[in-house]
Amino acid sequence: MFDRRLLQCFDWGLLALTLSIGTAGLVALYSAVSAGAVEPELTLFRKQLIWYGIGFGAMIFCFLFDYKQFERFANFIYLASVGSLMAVLFFGKYVSGSRRWLSMGPFTLQPSEMAKVAVIIVLARYFAKLINTDGLTLRDLMVPAVLTAVPFALIVRQPDLGTAMVIALIAGAMTLFAKIERRALSWLIATFTMLVPLVWFFLRGYQKQRILTFLNPDRDPLGAGYHIIQSKIAIGSGMLTGKGFLKGTQNALSFLPEQHTDFIFSVLAEEWGLMGSLSVVMLFLIIIAWGLSIAGRCRDPFGTMLSVGVTAMIAWQVLINVGMVMGLMPVVGVTLPFVSYGGSSIITMMIGIGLLMNVSMRRFKFE
Amino acid sequence: MTNYLDNVDSDWFSKRLSAALTLVVAAFVVLIARLLFLQVIEGGELRRLSEINSIRLRSVDAPRGLIYDIHNRLMADNRPSYDLSITVKDAHPLERTIEKLSRYTGIDEAQLWERLERAKGTRAYKPVLLKPDIGRDALAAIEVNRWDLPGILVNVSPRRDYIFSPSLAHLLGYMGEISVEELKNQICSNCKSGDYIGKYGIERIRENWLRGKRGGQQVEVNATGQVVRVLNTVAATPGHNIVLSIDQSLQLTAEHLLADQAGAAVAVDPSNGQILAMASSPSFDQNAFISGMSHDMWNALISDPSHPLENKAIQAEYPPASTYKIVVAAAGLEEGIIDENTSFFCPGFFKFGNRTYRCWKKWGHGEVDVLKALTESCDVYFYKLGLELGVDRLAWYANAFGLGEPTGVDLDHEEGGLIPTAQWKKKRVGISWQKGETLSVAIGQGFNLATPLQMAMVAAAVGNRGVRYRPMIVKTIRTADGQTMYESAPEVTGRLPISEKNLWLVREGLFKAVNERHGTAWRSRLEGMDMSGKTGTAQVAGRRDDAASGDDDWGSIKDHAWFVAYAPRENPRIAVAVIVEHGEHGSSAAAPVAAEMIRFYLSGGQPKPDTPLAAASATTADGD
Numbered sequence: 001m002f003d004r005r006l007l008q009c010f011d012w013g014l015l016a017l018t019l020s021i022g023t024a025g026l027v028a029l030y031s032a033v034s035a036g037a038v039e040p041e042l043t044l045f046r047k048q049l050i051w052y053g054i055g056f057g058a059m060i061f062c063f064l065f066d067y068k069q070f071e072r073f074a075n076f077i078y079l080a081s082v083g084s085l086m087a088v089l090f091f092g093k094y095v096s097g098s099r100r101w102l103s104m105g106p107f108t109l110q111p112s113e114m115a116k117v118a119v120i121i122v123l124a125r126y127f128a129k130l131i132n133t134d135g136l137t138l139r140d141l142m143v144p145a146v147l148t149a150v151p152f153a154l155i156v157r158q159p160d161l162g163t164a165m166v167i168a169l170i171a172g173a174m175t176l177f178a179k180i181e182r183r184a185l186s187w188l189i190a191t192f193t194m195l196v197p198l199v200w201f202f203l204r205g206y207q208k209q210r211i212l213t214f215l216n217p218d219r220d221p222l223g224a225g226y227h228i229i230q231s232k233i234a235i236g237s238g239m240l241t242g243k244g245f246l247k248g249t250q251n252a253l254s255f256l257p258e259q260h261t262d263f264i265f266s267v268l269a270e271e272w273g274l275m276g277s278l279s280v281v282m283l284f285l286i287i288i289a290w291g292l293s294i295a296g297r298c299r300d301p302f303g304t305m306l307s308v309g310v311t312a313m314i315a316w317q318v319l320i321n322v323g324m325v326m327g328l329m330p331v332v333g334v335t336l337p338f339v340s341y342g343g344s345s346i347i348t349m350m351i352g353i354g355l356l357m358n359v360s361m362r363r364f365k366f367e
Numbered sequence: 368m369t370n371y372l373d374n375v376d377s378d379w380f381s382k383r384l385s386a387a388l389t390l391v392v393a394a395f396v397v398l399i400a401r402l403l404f405l406q407v408i409e410g411g412e413l414r415r416l417s418e419i420n421s422i423r424l425r426s427v428d429a430p431r432g433l434i435y436d437i438h439n440r441l442m443a444d445n446r447p448s449y450d451l452s453i454t455v456k457d458a459h460p461l462e463r464t465i466e467k468l469s470r471y472t473g474i475d476e477a478q479l480w481e482r483l484e485r486a487k488g489t490r491a492y493k494p495v496l497l498k499p500d501i502g503r504d505a506l507a508a509i510e511v512n513r514w515d516l517p518g519i520l521v522n523v524s525p526r527r528d529y530i531f532s533p534s535l536a537h538l539l540g541y542m543g544e545i546s547v548e549e550l551k552n553q554i555c556s557n558c559k560s561g562d563y564i565g566k567y568g569i570e571r572i573r574e575n576w577l578r579g580k581r582g583g584q585q586v587e588v589n590a591t592g593q594v595v596r597v598l599n600t601v602a603a604t605p606g607h608n609i610v611l612s613i614d615q616s617l618q619l620t621a622e623h624l625l626a627d628q629a630g631a632a633v634a635v636d637p638s639n640g641q642i643l644a645m646a647s648s649p650s651f652d653q654n655a656f657i658s659g660m661s662h663d664m665w666n667a668l669i670s671d672p673s674h675p676l677e678n679k680a681i682q683a684e685y686p687p688a689s690t691y692k693i694v695v696a697a698a699g700l701e702e703g704i705i706d707e708n709t710s711f712f713c714p715g716f717f718k719f720g721n722r723t724y725r726c727w728k729k730w731g732h733g734e735v736d737v738l739k740a741l742t743e744s745c746d747v748y749f750y751k752l753g754l755e756l757g758v759d760r761l762a763w764y765a766n767a768f769g770l771g772e773p774t775g776v777d778l779d780h781e782e783g784g785l786i787p788t789a790q791w792k793k794k795r796v797g798i799s800w801q802k803g804e805t806l807s808v809a810i811g812q813g814f815n816l817a818t819p820l821q822m823a824m825v826a827a828a829v830g831n832r833g834v835r836y837r838p839m840i841v842k843t844i845r846t847a848d849g850q851t852m853y854e855s856a857p858e859v860t861g862r863l864p865i866s867e868k869n870l871w872l873v874r875e876g877l878f879k880a881v882n883e884r885h886g887t888a889w890r891s892r893l894e895g896m897d898m899s900g901k902t903g904t905a906q907v908a909g910r911r912d913d914a915a916s917g918d919d920d921w922g923s924i925k926d927h928a929w930f931v932a933y934a935p936r937e938n939p940r941i942a943v944a945v946i947v948e949h950g951e952h953g954s955s956a957a958a959p960v961a962a963e964m965i966r967f968y969l970s971g972g973q974p975k976p977d978t979p980l981a982a983a984s985a986t987t988a989d990g991d
Contacts, residue, residue: 094551133379177387226424226585236405236413250417270417274406278399285395289388296384308387319394326401 011360014290018338018353021283022052024276025339028268031246032260032341044260044341051343055350062354066362070355071302074125078147081118084111085154092158100158110344112163115151117351119167120174120309122147127178128301135181141188144175161207162332166316173312174305211330227263231325235269235277242273260341262333265325280339284318294360303359310352313337425586425594429579430525430847432606434539434569436615437643437842441530443539443570448526449506451519452494453483458518468519471512472505474498494520527563527570527657533650535618537678538611538778538840540568541656557581566656568678569609569840572779576844576852579606605847612641612842612855616972617964621646624960629948630927631679631819634964637827637933637942639857640836642776644964645820647679673948681781684816685946687770688903689744689887689953690931691811693829693873696737698764699752700869707872710736713747717806724750724806727904741876742886744902746810753809758800761808762788767864768825769835770817775860776838784821787814812906822931823944829877830899830933830942833863833870877901878936888930891958893966899939900932900961902953905946925949928956934965941968 026048033044070077084102088111092099101108123144130140148171155164180188200208234250243249248270259267269277291311298304314337321336323329335345405413434443451472458464465483469476474497482497501509501521509521527542543566545558557580558564564578565571582603587596614634621632625648634644651668668675677683699705715731717724726732726746732739740748753761765771771786787808789800807813820838828835837858844853863870877899880886887902905927928950933942943961950956 177383179383232405233413233417235402236409237417239406239410239414269402269406274402274410277402277406281395281398281402285392288391292384292388292391296381315391315394319398322398323401326398326405328397328401 005364006361009361009364011294011357014287014294014353014357014360017283017287017290018350021280021287021338024268024280024283025264025336026052027245028264028271028339029260029341031248031271032264032267034246047343048341048346051346052350054343055346058347059350059354059357062351063358063361067303067306067355067358070121070306071125071128074122078118078122081111081115082150082154085115085151087111089154089157098158098160100160107343110342112151112155112158112160113342113344113348115155116163116167116170116313117310117348117355119148119151120170120306120313120352123171123174124302124305124309127174127305131178131301131305133179135179136175136184137181138184138187141175141180141184144171147171159204159207160333161203162320162334165332166313166320166334169316170309170312173316174309177308177312178305227331228327231263231266232327234266235326238270238273238277240274242269242271242276245271247271261335262321262331262340263325264340265322265336268339281318281322284314284337288315288318291356294356294363297363298359299363300365303362307356307359310355313352314349425584427582427584427600427603428524429581429603430605431527431579432573432577432847433608434577435608435610436613436618437611437641438614439610440615442535442611442613442615444528444530445525446528447523448500449502450499450522450524451497451501451505451509452522453497454494454518454520455483456518464516464518467512467515468497468509471508471516472501473508474501474505494522500526527654529653529657531615531619532653534622535613535615535645536568536650536653537647537676537680538568538613538645539653540570540572541566541653542570543656563657568778569611572777573609573841573844576607576609580604607852608845608847609841610843610845611840612636612643613645613840614643614968617968618644618646620644620967621960621964622648622650624963625947628950628956629673629679630946630950630957631683632943632945632960632964633680633819633823634941634943634968635823635827635838637831637836637939640824640827640838641842641855641857642820642838642840643941643968645678645680645840647677649673649675651675678778678780679946680819681774681776681778682818683946684782684784684818685927685929686813686815686905687811687817687822688905688927688929689746689811690822690825690901690903690929690944691765691815691817692741692744692749692809693825693877693901693931694765694768694770695749695752695756695761695809696741696876697768697829697863697865697869697873698756698761700737700872701764701865702756702760704755705737705752707737710734710739711748711751713745715747717747717750719750719754719803719806722803724803737872738876738879741873741901742879742883744880744887749809750806753805754802756805756809758805758808759788759790761805762786764864767861768828769860770821770825774818774820774824774838776820777840781820782818784818785814785816811903819944819946822929823942826900826931826933826944827939827942828863829870829873830939832867833865834859835861835863874899874936877932881932887954888932888958888962890954891930891962893934893962893969896934896966896969897936898932898934898962898965899936900930900958902958903929903931904951904953905929907949925951928953930954930957930961932958932961932965934969941965 029048030045033042088099088102091102093101093103093108100110100112102111126144126147130136148168152164152167155167230250234248237243237250248267250266250270265277268280288311291307291314295304295307295311298307317334317337320329320332320334324331324334335342337349338346430445433441433445436442455461465476465479468474469479479497483495506521509516509519529536529539542563545562545564549564550558565574570577580603582601584597584601585599586594587598617634621634621644625632625646628648630648632644632646633642635642655664713726713732713735715726715729717726724746727744732743732745732747735745735748739745762771765786771784773781773783792798792800792814804813808815824835824838837860839855839858841853842855843851845851865873878897880902881888881892881898881900883889888900892898907924907926926949928947929945930953931944933939943964945957945961947956947960
């Protein structure tokens, strides 16, 4: 039953990359939760270790059996995910004005994180069948548009604009990779250009504020504008070699908002300098390139699209999060993969890695 | 058209892959360039900024809206509260600092440590609140010894101050710290835990108007955490000021008259429904709620048998007793059962079935017409009239007078009273209506219940010739800089279904009750003020079955005394309802209170040298 080639083809490189980034993330989290406190508050750090444990379990589960199973159960996975998003709207826990969490005994889960993977799987299955040299027509795009729009709308309702945006961007990247017919593409570009001003009207007050603040940080000296300025000071003050482990003053003085989740990159950059921040950014770049190469070597359309989707998820989140803390993007709640604190985020990313490994280690099947 | 992924080695596919990779690399180049820019080119400057980075955020509480009376007399103000906090990181050495702090201010050291213990785990740079509202003496001690108290901060925040407390306590209400449930239910738009919000009365109902919008400051602090410079301020927006229709002088008069008694007094302006006074006795000290009440104090308040926390004007329901005869008389006239000439003979009792229902006057009133019945409050007359009307027809009129349902005043926890019907009783008690019970109902006893506010509104509607208004308390809402956001307009909720002639008869009866020698309130008449009114003596629960009055041997539980009135006789400017619990007789306990309120109000707030209170306390030829 067990194929020896599975072990031979196991992607040790991807595992090593994941472990490296994970380790860097834990170090940064330790700084974020302990610095400046009367005594280190390690509850979050310990919880993150547990999340990593669960994440590894999920990763192993995801590469144990053939990823073709995911293609078979794609619709089921997708429907379950949409169901959990609806459940959040009705039974979700309110935390500062939005409903994003479902209580599961002692743990709370964020179904919107899992929804990313569900959308990737269902779109990969759909595109795998249609992919062709001429590209997809507008009609072909109807189904993926609806498949994306449903979870997107449910997540916007929570409201969690950051995650909703990431789902849309993943879907967009997968679609573009699958190629869109030239005529359809020009139609799409025209429509989107016209839609942008309309979207403005659907944004909530605080969301508009954030975009305006991004354009002009002085608008909100007590909120986002202050956060971005402090985050930039933190990153820049790290200079080449950083201030040293647990020596970050910006972090210690609580100048950074959400320093263990959204702004954790600033903590890392402050304490480890360009040396540390550049290493982490390069690690991410290598993981992304690795993911694309897995896609490239896979001989099966579903496996390829699955890898592209997971890679796109990692790439978008890194770009948005790091861009945001450096003041290149508006402040949106998007986590830094493998580094930010949060069970749902860690587990989702580890599932993604598991899927990549699965595709990678079964490439021989098509040779 | 081919599925290019079926032939992975095709040019097609590798082109797409390398395009994707190129895009990703390009985006990362931007990130890395930005990193280099921040950490290398700007690194030195940003490092310097981080070293002097002593910029903190501080929230600035918004002053709550003020509350005024109708003459713009300030009733709820904000005073500065000095809140003591500590920044642990700056307080070196911690033990000595706490010890000295306790010595200078006299605050118990254990208490300070307890607060610190509770705040364990918060960041050392975050100030921990040690004690709110420390008072001026402690503040002075701290300011003088500032050099000796590193890391100790005193913040000033606005606190509520009720100037006339305990006056008007039930209506203004009070504030308290927001509870977990209230936070969860998002009671107010921009609350956070630890905030004070309105818990009762106007403070609660108008929370979202009174509450301002929090502001904040970017401040620069020195090495010991003291603010040296304010860099940037987002001003707090003060809450809206509210002007009530309450006349505070009249309110104080009413409360003074009710002092040491349990009861309520309501005064309204019959021409628009505005509430001029709403006293509920005994009252409580609202300021005690603000500065934090001890357990003992709270327990004493809630276990007090005279219910000081209850607003008796709208929450307490009493049998309306003889004041209800206003409704019965109007109903009888309008239904054509009686007219001004109809008269019944009152021998002092009325036999119905095998029971004898008594009139309050043992030897009877003799021949009684409707005017005399109201003037002298003849029970027998109303027994007979009630029987003819029947319970359901009477209930229809009572509802038309606004009884049996809340008046809709903008206060919380208003009760609606009770006007029984045959159907109601069948449903509620399971037994059919007994005709004898109609006799009790006709004199305002039995199942009947009404709040003092409801009865004041009845008096107002009768006085102003039949127009019913919704009682109002909030007159104007203004922004802090005086811009009017809301101006109450009289809201007509209905008209009494009584013809002008019939209503004139009722009003004539009420006038005579006060201004004729045999009238039940003759003793409380006001020279030159043309007061009209109706006394009532409500039998205390337990005697419900003895519908009629006159059981003098009752003993320990005394009856409740009612008086409803308006003045002057034409175009009245004030209508009043007063109840004095266990005051015994309306004429002796309640009428003098109402009369003095009316006299005070109509004379423009002139205190009277010799009040009619003393004179009226003697027993008189009393009604009902």
